[in-house]
Amino acid sequence: MLDTIGVADINALFDEIPDALRGASLDRLPDGLPEQAISRLMRERAAADETGLCFLGAGAYRHHIPAAVWELTTRGEYYSAYTPYQAEASQGTLQLLYEYQSMMAGLTAMEVSNASLYDGASALAEAVLMAVRANRKARERRVLLADTLHPVYRQVVEAIVANQGIELEAIPAAEADGALDADSADGFGDVAAVVVQQPNFFGRLESVDALTDLAHAAGALLIAVVNPVSLALLKPPGMWGARGADIACGEGQPLGIPLSSGGPYFGFLCTRKAHVRQVPGRIIGRTVDLEGRSGYTLTLQAREQHIRRSKATSNICTNQGLMVTAATIHMAMLGGEGLRQVALACHHNTARLTAALTELPGVETVHEGPFFHERVIRMPGPAGPILDRLADRGLLGGYDLGGHSPQHRDQVLVCATEVITAEDIRHYAATLGAVLEELHHGQ
Amino acid sequence: MGNDALIFEQGSPGRRATAQAPGHLPAPDGIPAAFLRQEAPGLPEVSELQVVRHYTRLSQRNFSIDTHFYPLGSCTMKYNPRASNSLALLPGFLDRHPWAPTRCGQGFMACLWELQDMLAEVTGLAGVSLTPMAGAQGEFAGVAMIRAYHRARNDDARTEILVPDAAHGTNPATAVMCGFRVREIPTDSDGDVDMQALREAVGPATAGIMLTNPSTLGVFERRISEMADVVHQAGGLLYYDGANLNAILGKVRPGDMGFDVIHINLHKTFSTPHGGGGPGAGAIGVGERLLPFMPLPVVGRDESGEYHWVTEADRPRSIGRLSAFMGNAGVLLRAYVYARMLGREGMSRVAEFATLNANYLMTRLRQEGFQVWFRNRRASHEFIISFRREAREHGITAMDVAKRLLDYGYHAPTAYFPLLVPECLLIEPTETETREELDGFVAAMVAIRQEGIDDIDRLKGAPYAMPVRRLDEVRAARELDLAWRPGDNRTTDTSTATRRAK
Numbered sequence: 001m002l003d004t005i006g007v008a009d010i011n012a013l014f015d016e017i018p019d020a021l022r023g024a025s026l027d028r029l030p031d032g033l034p035e036q037a038i039s040r041l042m043r044e045r046a047a048a049d050e051t052g053l054c055f056l057g058a059g060a061y062r063h064h065i066p067a068a069v070w071e072l073t074t075r076g077e078y079y080s081a082y083t084p085y086q087a088e089a090s091q092g093t094l095q096l097l098y099e100y101q102s103m104m105a106g107l108t109a110m111e112v113s114n115a116s117l118y119d120g121a122s123a124l125a126e127a128v129l130m131a132v133r134a135n136r137k138a139r140e141r142r143v144l145l146a147d148t149l150h151p152v153y154r155q156v157v158e159a160i161v162a163n164q165g166i167e168l169e170a171i172p173a174a175e176a177d178g179a180l181d182a183d184s185a186d187g188f189g190d191v192a193a194v195v196v197q198q199p200n201f202f203g204r205l206e207s208v209d210a211l212t213d214l215a216h217a218a219g220a221l222l223i224a225v226v227n228p229v230s231l232a233l234l235k236p237p238g239m240w241g242a243r244g245a246d247i248a249c250g251e252g253q254p255l256g257i258p259l260s261s262g263g264p265y266f267g268f269l270c271t272r273k274a275h276v277r278q279v280p281g282r283i284i285g286r287t288v289d290l291e292g293r294s295g296y297t298l299t300l301q302a303r304e305q306h307i308r309r310s311k312a313t314s315n316i317c318t319n320q321g322l323m324v325t326a327a328t329i330h331m332a333m334l335g336g337e338g339l340r341q342v343a344l345a346c347h348h349n350t351a352r353l354t355a356a357l358t359e360l361p362g363v364e365t366v367h368e369g370p371f372f373h374e375r376v377i378r379m380p381g382p383a384g385p386i387l388d389r390l391a392d393r394g395l396l397g398g399y400d401l402g403g404h405s406p407q408h409r410d411q412v413l414v415c416a417t418e419v420i421t422a423e424d425i426r427h428y429a430a431t432l433g434a435v436l437e438e439l440h441h442g443q
Numbered sequence: 444m445g446n447d448a449l450i451f452e453q454g455s456p457g458r459r460a461t462a463q464a465p466g467h468l469p470a471p472d473g474i475p476a477a478f479l480r481q482e483a484p485g486l487p488e489v490s491e492l493q494v495v496r497h498y499t500r501l502s503q504r505n506f507s508i509d510t511h512f513y514p515l516g517s518c519t520m521k522y523n524p525r526a527s528n529s530l531a532l533l534p535g536f537l538d539r540h541p542w543a544p545t546r547c548g549q550g551f552m553a554c555l556w557e558l559q560d561m562l563a564e565v566t567g568l569a570g571v572s573l574t575p576m577a578g579a580q581g582e583f584a585g586v587a588m589i590r591a592y593h594r595a596r597n598d599d600a601r602t603e604i605l606v607p608d609a610a611h612g613t614n615p616a617t618a619v620m621c622g623f624r625v626r627e628i629p630t631d632s633d634g635d636v637d638m639q640a641l642r643e644a645v646g647p648a649t650a651g652i653m654l655t656n657p658s659t660l661g662v663f664e665r666r667i668s669e670m671a672d673v674v675h676q677a678g679g680l681l682y683y684d685g686a687n688l689n690a691i692l693g694k695v696r697p698g699d700m701g702f703d704v705i706h707i708n709l710h711k712t713f714s715t716p717h718g719g720g721g722p723g724a725g726a727i728g729v730g731e732r733l734l735p736f737m738p739l740p741v742v743g744r745d746e747s748g749e750y751h752w753v754t755e756a757d758r759p760r761s762i763g764r765l766s767a768f769m770g771n772a773g774v775l776l777r778a779y780v781y782a783r784m785l786g787r788e789g790m791s792r793v794a795e796f797a798t799l800n801a802n803y804l805m806t807r808l809r810q811e812g813f814q815v816w817f818r819n820r821r822a823s824h825e826f827i828i829s830f831r832r833e834a835r836e837h838g839i840t841a842m843d844v845a846k847r848l849l850d851y852g853y854h855a856p857t858a859y860f861p862l863l864v865p866e867c868l869l870i871e872p873t874e875t876e877t878r879e880e881l882d883g884f885v886a887a888m889v890a891i892r893q894e895g896i897d898d899i900d901r902l903k904g905a906p907y908a909m910p911v912r913r914l915d916e917v918r919a920a921r922e923l924d925l926a927w928r929p930g931d932n933r934t935t936d937t938s939t940a941t942r943r944a945k
Contacts, residue, residue, distance in 0.1 A: 001799055001800075001803045001878060002799070004803055004806050004807065005799075005802045005803055005806050006806070007802075010795045010798075010799055013795070013798045013799060013802055013821060014694055014695075014794075014798065014821075015821065016662070016663045016665055016820070016821045017663055017665075017691070017694065017695050018665065018667075018668065020668070021667075021668065021695045021696075021699050021700055022694060022695050024567060024695070024696050024699060026564055026565060026693060026787050026790065026791075027564075028560060028561070028563075028564035029561055029564055029565065029786060029787035029790065030561075030783065030786055030787065031786045031787060031788070032783070032784055032785050032786025032787070032788060032789045033783050033784055033786065034784075035524075035526045035784065038526065038530065038780055038783050038784055039526065039530060041783075042530040042533060042554075042776075042780065043530075043533060044550070045535070045536075045549075045550025045551070045553060045554060046530075046533035046534065046535030046536045046550055047535050047550075048535065048549060048550040049535040049536060049539050049547060049548055049549070049550040049551050050534065050535040050538070051538070051539060051540070051543050051547045054538075054540050054543070056540045056542045056543065058542055059541075059767050059768075060540060060541050060542070060767075060768065062538070062540065064465075066460070066462075066463050066491070068491065068494065068495050070532075072495065072498045072499065072502070074528060074532075075499070075502045076507050076508070076509025076510065077502035077503060077505045077507045077509065077510060078502055078505065078507070078718065078719055079507070079509070079523070079528070079716045079718060080507040080508035080509045080522075080523050080716050080717065080718075081505045081506065081507040081508075081717065081718070081719040082513065082515060082518060082520055082717045082719070082720075082854070083717065083719070083720040083721075084719065084720065086506070086845070086849065086854065086855050087911070087914050088846065088849055088906050088909035088910070088911055088912070088913065088914070089505070089506040089511075089849045089854060089855075089906075089909060090504075090505055090506065090719070091501075091504040091505070091909070091910045091911055092501040092502050092503065092504035092505035093501075093505055093719040093720070095447065095449070095501055095504070096498070096501055096719075097719075098449075098925075098926075098927070099449060099450050099451070099927070101925055101926050102449075102451065102485075102926040102927040102928075103485075103486055103487075105925075105926040106484045106485030106486060106926075106929075107484045107485075107486070109484075111925075111926070112923075112925045112926060113925070113926065115720070116720075116721070118576040118577065118580065118722075118766060118771075119576065119766050119767055119768075120767060121764075121766055121767040122576070122580070122765060122766060150767070152764065152767045152768075153767065155763055155764045156763070156764050156765060156766065156767065158763060159587075159738070159762055159763030159764055159765060160583070160620075160765065162587070162762075162763070163587065163590060163620070163621050163622030164620070164622060165622075205474065205478050208478075209477065231480065231484065232480070232484055233471075233474075233479065233480060234474075234478055234479060234480055235477070235478055235479060235480050235481075236480060236484070239480075239481075251767070258532075258537045258538065258773075259537070259538060259539060259540050259541065260531075260536060260537050260539065260772055260773040261536065261539045261540075261541050261543075261548065261551050261768070261769055261772040261773070262541030262766070262767065262768025262769040262770070262772050263541075263576070263722070263766065263768060263769060263770055263771040263772045263773060263774070264576070264721075264722035264771035264772070264773050264774055266722075273923070276923065276925070282720065283925060284925070285919040285920070285923060285924055285925055286919070286924040286925075287914050287915045287916065287918045287919035287922075287924070288914070288915050288918065289911040289912040289913060289914050289915070290904070290912040290913055290915075291912055293911055293912075295910075295911035295914045296914075297914045297916055297919050299916070299919040299920050299923070299925075300920055300923075302920075304612075305579070305611075305612035305613050305615075305616035306611075306612040306613075306860075307612070308612070308616075309612045309615040309616060310615035310616060310618065310619045310625045311619075312612065312616040312619075314616070314620070315579040315582065315583060315613050315616035315617040315619075315620050316577070316579050316580075317577065317578065317579045317611075317612075317613050318577035318578060318579065318708075318710065318717075318720065318721040318722070318723040319577070319720050319721040319722075320576075320718075320720075320721045320722045321717075321718045321719040321720030321721045321722070322716065322718025322719060322720075322721065322722060323718075323721075323722060325718070325719060328498075329494060329498050331486050331487075332450050332486070332487045332489060332494045332497070332498075333460050333463050333491060333494050334460070334463050334464065334486070335458075335459055335460065335486050335487060335488050335489070336483040336484045336485065336486040336488070337459060337464070337483070337488075338459060338460065338463050338464040339484070339486065340480075341464040341465050341466060341467070341468060342464070342465060344468040344469075344470070344471065345465040345466070345468055347471050347473075347474070348468060348471070351471075351473065370473055370474045370475060370478060371473070372474075387544075388544075391544055391546070391547065396540065396542075396543055396544075396547075399542055418465045
């Protein structure tokens with residue numbers, strides 16, 4: 001090959017790089033490992049990370065994933081394919097993505113869906129940017145975020161829209177209720193968009209019908225942040241209030257994506273057809289080929305960075321295609337009724353869990369009112385040490401709300417999905433009882 | 444490969460994958476009816492076997508690295524080692540909740556910390572944050588840090604980002620998302636940035652410049668040190684778009700070239716899968732002066748060797764968080780496995796063989812009479828050929844060649860990018876292909892050109908061997924059909940049955 005090129009050795013191929021720049025020694029890099037050695041190392045590390053029973057939620061949820069989902073998803077034809085720019089050679093991925101868009105449109109009761117964004121939090125940031133672009137009537141670039149929104153989502157929105165001159169303000173929630181008070185809100189003023197999460201960060205259900213109508217009365221677009229599994233049971237954003245939400249987005253992880261320390265997951269974004277040209281990211285459309293057969297292709301690419309450059313709706317290019325592949329297969333496998341059963345099981349298990357835990361002295365629920373599959377529990381003392389002791393016993397007892405606000409340091413957000421059994425719940429209650437007993441006696 | 448019905452169209456009311464539901468549970472009594480869904484969500488009603496068969500068949504309607512040579516310029520479609528995947532899917536990694544305490548994550552965090560360190564070393568920079576979830580998000584983080592840096596110095600007049608005209612579309616789109624104006628810098632006839640134009644463009648409004656090196660034109664920017672001096676002297680910072688890092692891995696480091704901040708597409712250079720469009724990972728590396736602004740979280744290690752999350756408490760000037768948790772964590776594990784398998788020596792082997800394959804393929808195509816665009820330049824890991832002459836003389840366009848290559852079993856190279864070169868194909872063979880595969884590609888190119896000379900109409904109709912012929916993209920955009928609805932039945936059961944009978 002070197003002879004064909006006409007050079008003496010491989011280093012000659014780098015002769016356009018100035019000598020002064022070359023020759024870093026890379027001392028900090030270790031020697032290469034054969035597959036068997038890296039396999040041994042990774043097995044040891046993975047084994048060290050194995051955790052037992054988990055009652056954590058707060059944005060990522062453990063669900064059963066049918067075996068076929070990842071067996072199919074990791075087929076090389078999906079796993080190692082590129083973005084389907086060459087439509088004729090990518091009909092598999094493209095048809096799957098069209099089916100995904102259809103499923104998400106059905107689940108949210110919205111008209112259109114894109115083909116994914118990075119994760120739930122960044123999808124919300126893109127939704128906020130999109131709403132400000134789409135709402136041409138709004139005089140102010142003001143966006144209201146519910147106080148009951150996931151606090152990390154708020155941080156991500158702040159980081160991503162920071163340089164766009166968008167004002168982010170909070171809608172306060174009643175502390176005791178854990179949800180927004182739609183009745184006492186006297187209008188939202190001049191605002192481009194309102195963000196409401198359902199179920200909210202505390203697991204509570206918001207009065208989404210009234211909030212949607214309030215947002216529309218203020219001339220704002222309503223952005224719904226939703227859990228896709230809950231939508232098999234709860235009213236979908238497209239049906240909220242008199243006119244429905246304008247944008248529905250959220251975290252796709254509960255649809256067949258493993259927890260995997262936080263990623264890769266995927267963000268979804270659905271909206272009305274009228275706003276489709278403001279949507280960020282890829283969209284697949286059905287069309288016909290030269291012979292009139294139906295086929296699938298990327299469409300409306302004039303919104304995207306590779307065509308529109310500095311005037312694109314977003315800089316996003318790579319998305320989360322493989323995660324969407326898994327989610328599509330997962331949704332097809334469960335169907336609407338299967339997904340509804342999962343949602344119901346999560347709800348019932350969380351109800352049973354909180355009933356069992358609150359039988360212990362000093363343990364109580366913090367909010368009344370309807371919830372989906374998470375609830376806030378008040379412990380008889382600071383949650384941190386209690387959760388630590390539970391972890392010592394191989395049990396992750398929930399999310400410590402004190403991490404975001406010190407006044408909530410005795411509060412824990414717990415979640416019991418469909419994978420939790422009655423025995424698991426008894427075990428949690430018994431273990432918590434023992435831990436509280438220990439702490440009470442100062443051990 | 445027939446025209447498969449949609450999964451929705453294969454269903455029957457009430458049909459279920461019975462193993463996949465937890466039971467028959469009662470409606471909840473604690474949730475008032477106003478909160479509940481009244482109508483079913485319109486998901487498919489199919490059996491488990493139908494799902495498995497449908498998505499297996501759909502997979503067979505795809506090109507992929509595992510099945511086809513994919514010389515897609517700028518995308519680095521090299522083999523994704525299977526070990527990276529299977530080791531990232533070990534139960535201890537897969538089942539770990541993102542909020543699990545750090546003591547239940549020391550194995551995972553050790554991998555991330557070492558990956559941060561290896562990437563810092565191989566790029567010649569002071570620190571690395573792994574949170575950006577794709578190249579474009581890495582770009583966003585990088586440019587947002589440039590903005591935060593100038594602001595922290597009360598240097599608010601710096602409102603412009605310079606971008607060469609050959610740059611990826613994500614560069615200008617990112618600069619705008621970060622609140623900057625974009626100023627384009629032209630390229631000279633040899634493919635280098637026009638130095639005179641650069642000198643005239645820099646000034647007190649310059650926040651920084653975004654560069655890819657080797658550039659998207661497939662050549663190394665030879666005066667990079669001089670450019671770095673010009674931009675730095677004007678008070679701006681240098682951003683390195685790592686899309687083409689594969690070409691120089693282990694050979695020359697962006698930090699040594701004078702760059703202040705870079706992103707690395709781990710799904711290119713570190714061989715994590717493209718997955719039909721993602722997920723990627725866009726780790727960023729920074730020099731000393733941008734360290735305080737890095738996106739969070741980052742993995743830290745204390746003196747006892749224990750790993751912890753570096754948070755806002757440690758880095759109050761951070762640009763913040765770009766994802767809810769730790770970016771595309773599982774992708775990072777795959778990149779870590781790949782980097783450990785390569786090791787020190789393997790890193791430079793990547794660049795050597797990628798460059799060897801590109802220069803070999805370029806030479807062979809030139810020998811066969813194809814027009815290499817920068818004929819006096821060394822190819823990096825990719826190169827451009829132009830069909831300007833064939834288009835003029837025979838009507839053979841880059842698009843025709845790209846589509847016909849599919850029939851020959853080769854994924855098309857990147858076509859019509861960069862925008863500066865007429866009728867171009869950007870070809871990147873990567874280091875993992877054999878000489879035989881490259882020779883086969885040359886033979887296909889020669890045969891296709893001859894087909895076009897002999898019968899241009901036949902070439903214009905390509906592809907013929909794919910599941911569909913060329914698609915009506917105008918119709919796709921004008922008559923938007925973006926989702927199946929209950930009641931749609933364009934592909935009827937009868938036609939499916941007929942097709943299967945054939």
